[in-house]
Amino acid sequence: MTSTIQAPQVARGAESPRAAGGPVQRKNPLVRARPWLLLAPALAVLAVLLLWPLVRVFLFSLQDYGLREIVSGDANWIGLANYGEIFTDPTLWTVVLPNTVGFAVLAVAGTVALGTAVAVLMASLGPVWRTVVGSAIMIAWAMPAVTGTYVWVWIFDADRGIVNETLQAIGLQDEPVNWFTNRYTFYAIVLLNVIHHGFPFVAITILAGLLGVPKEMLEAAEVDGAGSWRRFWSIIVPNLRQVFAVVIILSTIWDFKVFAQVYLMPGGAGSNREALNLGVWSYVESFGQNRYGFGSAIAVLLTVVLLGITVVYVRTMLKEEEL
Amino acid sequence: MSRNARASAVKAVLVVLLLAFTLFPAFWMLSSAFDARAGSGGQTLLPREFSLENFGYVLTEGGFDVFLRNSAMVALVTVLASAVLALLASVAVARFRFRFRTSMLLMILVVQMVPLEALVIPLFVQVRDLGLLNTLLGLMVVYVALSLPFGIWMLRGFVAAVPIELEEAAYLDGATWGRMFRSVLLPLVMPGLVATSVFSFITAWNEFIFAMTLLGGASENYTVAIGLKQFFGEHTNEWGYIMAASTIITIPVMIFFVVVQRRLSAGLVAGAVKG
Numbered sequence: 001m002t003s004t005i006q007a008p009q010v011a012r013g014a015e016s017p018r019a020a021g022g023p024v025q026r027k028n029p030l031v032r033a034r035p036w037l038l039l040a041p042a043l044a045v046l047a048v049l050l051l052w053p054l055v056r057v058f059l060f061s062l063q064d065y066g067l068r069e070i071v072s073g074d075a076n077w078i079g080l081a082n083y084g085e086i087f088t089d090p091t092l093w094t095v096v097l098p099n100t101v102g103f104a105v106l107a108v109a110g111t112v113a114l115g116t117a118v119a120v121l122m123a124s125l126g127p128v129w130r131t132v133v134g135s136a137i138m139i140a141w142a143m144p145a146v147t148g149t150y151v152w153v154w155i156f157d158a159d160r161g162i163v164n165e166t167l168q169a170i171g172l173q174d175e176p177v178n179w180f181t182n183r184y185t186f187y188a189i190v191l192l193n194v195i196h197h198g199f200p201f202v203a204i205t206i207l208a209g210l211l212g213v214p215k216e217m218l219e220a221a222e223v224d225g226a227g228s229w230r231r232f233w234s235i236i237v238p239n240l241r242q243v244f245a246v247v248i249i250l251s252t253i254w255d256f257k258v259f260a261q262v263y264l265m266p267g268g269a270g271s272n273r274e275a276l277n278l279g280v281w282s283y284v285e286s287f288g289q290n291r292y293g294f295g296s297a298i299a300v301l302l303t304v305v306l307l308g309i310t311v312v313y314v315r316t317m318l319k320e321e322e323l
Numbered sequence: 324m325s326r327n328a329r330a331s332a333v334k335a336v337l338v339v340l341l342l343a344f345t346l347f348p349a350f351w352m353l354s355s356a357f358d359a360r361a362g363s364g365g366q367t368l369l370p371r372e373f374s375l376e377n378f379g380y381v382l383t384e385g386g387f388d389v390f391l392r393n394s395a396m397v398a399l400v401t402v403l404a405s406a407v408l409a410l411l412a413s414v415a416v417a418r419f420r421f422r423f424r425t426s427m428l429l430m431i432l433v434v435q436m437v438p439l440e441a442l443v444i445p446l447f448v449q450v451r452d453l454g455l456l457n458t459l460l461g462l463m464v465v466y467v468a469l470s471l472p473f474g475i476w477m478l479r480g481f482v483a484a485v486p487i488e489l490e491e492a493a494y495l496d497g498a499t500w501g502r503m504f505r506s507v508l509l510p511l512v513m514p515g516l517v518a519t520s521v522f523s524f525i526t527a528w529n530e531f532i533f534a535m536t537l538l539g540g541a542s543e544n545y546t547v548a549i550g551l552k553q554f555f556g557e558h559t560n561e562w563g564y565i566m567a568a569s570t571i572i573t574i575p576v577m578i579f580f581v582v583v584q585r586r587l588s589a590g591l592v593a594g595a596v597k598g
Contacts, residue, residue, distance in 0.1 A: 034500065035419035039427070042412035042471055049468030050434050053445035060444060070448060121337055129338060135581075136345045142580035143349060144529040146548045147569035151348045154355065154562050160362055162351070196348065257438040260531045279440040286444050287536060299441035310436040314429060 054303070057296045065293035082297035091273065091281070095183075100256065100277040100302075103187055107255040110195045112248055115202025120232070122203065123210045134204075141200035145260045152193045153265055156180070180266040183274040193261050198254065202247050209243040210236065242316070249313040253306055259283070278302040352573070355566035362562035377567035387568055389543060390550035394528055397459055397546060401466040401527040402520045408467070409474030409519060414508065416475070417482035428479075435472045439532050447536050457541035465533050470523035477522070481515025482508070518583045525576055547572045 061083070063069065064076045086092055118137065122130050143151075156163050158178035167173045179185040213236055221231050237244070259279045262268045268275050270284030279302060286295030355361040356377055358370035381387045415421075416428055446465055447456075455461030485508060493503040531548045538544050542553070551568050554561040 031500075035415040035421045035424075038411040038415035038419075042408040042475060043427075045408060045468050045471060046431075046434065049446065049465060050437065050442065050472075053442050053449065054437060056445035056448070057441050060448075070451065073452075118341060121334070121341070124334065125338070133338060133341060136342050138581055139349050139577060140345045142577040143573060144525075144548070144576055146529065146531050146551065147352070147573050148348060150551060150565055150569055151352045154560075154566065155348070155351060157560070157562070159559075160366070160562070162366060165366070196344070200345075253436050257440065259438075259440060264531075279438060282440050283443070283532070287447075292444055292448075296441075296444050299438070299444060302438050303441045306436050306438055307433070310433050313436075314432060317432070 057299055057303075060293050060296035061300045063293045065291075065296065067290045070292065076293075078293070082294050083301075085294065086297055086301065091276065095274060096276050096278055096281050099183075099187065099275070100279075103191065103258070103277065104252060104255040107191055107194045107198070107258075108248060108251045110191065111198040111202055111251050111255070112244070114195060115199040115247070116206055118199060118203040119206035119210055122207050137200035137203055140196055143197060145197065146264065148197055149193055149261050149264045152189055153180075156189055158266075180268075181272065183272075186265065186267070186272070186275050190258065190261050190265065194255060194258060198251060202251065205247055206240065206243060209240040213239045242319075245316045246313070249309060249316065253309050253313070256306055256309070257302065278305075349573075352566050352569055355562055356570045357567075358563060360563075361566060362560070377563040378571070381564050381568045381571065385550075385554070385564060385568065386542075386545075387547065387550060387571060390545050390547045391571070393459060393544055394546040394548075397463050397466065398524045398527040400463045401470060402523045404463075404467045405470045405474050405523045406516055406520050409471055409478050410512070410516060412471075412475045413478035413482050414504070417479045431472045431475050435476070439469075443532055443536050446533070450537055455537075457538055457544060459544055461537050462534060462546070463527075465537070466523075466527045466530060469530070469533075470526045473526075474519045474523060477519050478512065478515050481512045481518075485511045521579045521583045524579060528572075528576060 062077055062079060064078045064081070068074075069076055118133070122133055125133065155161055156179045158164065158176055158180065161176075163179075164173075164176040168176070177185075179189060217235055217239075218231055221235055226234065257279050258277065262275060262277055262280050263283070265275070266272075268280065270276070270280065270288050276284070278298060282295045282298035282302065284295075285298065286292045289295075354368065354370055355366070357373055357375070358366065359372040359374040359376045360366075361370075361377070416424060416431075450456055450461040450465070453461070455464075489507050489511070490503055493507045498506070528546075529548060530546075534546045534549045538546070538549065547568070551565060551572075554564045554568065
């Protein structure tokens with residue numbers, strides 16, 4: 001297959017898939033049913049395991065659903081009480097929302113800024129160094145979230161982590177600091193982890209776009225006396241608007257639902273209430289407190305937020321190609 | 324210093340900083356994994372006492388022999404099942420025009436964005452009702468569903484890239500649709516199928532929240548992603564073991580990832596980056 005980064009080219013004629021609906025015998029009902037026969041197994045799996053659960057999580061959110069209801073299977077409808085409780089809970093306004101939204105904003109900004117900078121740097125390198133840098137960021141990207149998080153926890157470990165030991169060795173602090181108890185240093189570490197894991201995708205995608213910007217345009221601008229800063233903002237950014245849009249939206253979706261990166265940190269699994277975000281809050285209320293109804297309501301809120309972002313994403317995609 | 328020399332010096336510094344930032348976690352993981360005295364304080368950049376002790380412990384008493392086997396089984400079943408389902412579905416959406424085709428594609432796109440935290444509660448109840456809690460089967464079924472939307476989305480591009488003329492030539496030679504599928508389409512989308520399979524593998528191998536929830540009590544059925552938890556003690560963590568186990572988990576993912584990374588970017592931004 002192609003070794004470039006773009007999606008496989010659509011074959012000529014594929015714009016009218018009806019041409020390939022099968023051999024010429026169009027009247028045959030088997031031919032008309034064929035797409036549905038092909039889709040049926042996948043649709044069945046998606047319906048039972050993704051769509052029905054989505055309906056159910058909403059139904060749970062309208063109930064006082066605890067261990068008793070799980071065992072008996074009885075419904076215990078309480079209307080919108082769970083939502084009322086969420087919106088009157090100070091935890092939501094002082095801890096969870098700032099942690100979720102504030103973190104997502106910083107993480108998206110950091111990921112996109114670093115990814116773009118790396119892409120620009122890579123575009124200016126020769127083939128050898130570009131390959132070296134490309135391979136290195138691939139390693140950061142491939143690191144599973146679980147092991148990556150544990151490595152960052154180890155780096156910042158309160159007792160023997162290398163950060164504390166280094167800071168002590170050079171005399172910047174007298175005794176080890178526990179970085180995980182303070183909400184801001186806690187999320188600074190999550191931020192570092194998420195940016196480190198997320199920027200390679202941005203860099204690779206934007207690099208592909210950069211290499212597609214016509215050289216003549218850049219040269220013409222240079223002849224006209226535009227500096228590199230000016231060339232970046234006036235030529236590259238407008239040319240890559242679509243790419244930036246996709247990268248920003250996808251990063252936003254991913255950074256809104258960080259879970260393992262928070263949950264696996266010391267205190268992240270609910271014992272440090274200050275560190276909760278929407279996803280972790282939903283999980284610890286459900287599986288820690290057995291308040292599955294309340295947890296479901298939180299999960300529904302998170303889903304609604306993400307679906308809102310997804311709608312923007314889909315519209316951006318639809319502008320670009322016919323599905 | 325001339326302007327050019329200064330520019331390349333700046334560039335060299337940037338590259339070095341970038342490489343250091345990018346590679347440090349992986350390097351630190353390896354260095355601690357091979358250090359028999361990792362976690363006892365005063366660690367240096369390179370292992371002070373190079374040994375395979377941590378790996379030996381993790382693979383025997385640590386139980387990772389069992390966890391690796393569990394993960395491999397789960398991943399294998401997930402890969403096979405989702406490859407078959409995704410291939411059939413992607414042929415339908417790429418090659419046929421039928422009612423609700425666009426809504427179907429939108430649904431596949433949107434469903435990928437749903438947070439796992441929202442699915443884990445109802446699926447926990449569902450799996451529990453089926454009596455599959457603490458079994459690998461329950462986990463496999465969930466993973467097939469999780470890797471399916473992205474698989475369909477990606478394979479659709481590969482199927483669409485096969486020239487329709489080839490199919491028509493097969494029909495002219497008297498092939499039925501089934502014969503054409505086997506002898507023309509399937510061999511041509513094989514590279515796409517391999518790429519998609521690698522992603523289902525990575526999904527199943529890395530997944531954490533469902534493994535933790537659905538396997539909660541049955542540590543003999545743990546997958547690698549949650550097997551790590553046991554090295555965390557109340558007061559001390561066995562960092563040497565944790566890093567050795569992390570290395571074992573990470574290596575296969577990295578190998579596969581490098582093989583298919585180009586297609587991953589392609590699948591994620593399908594259509595957004597025009598050639």
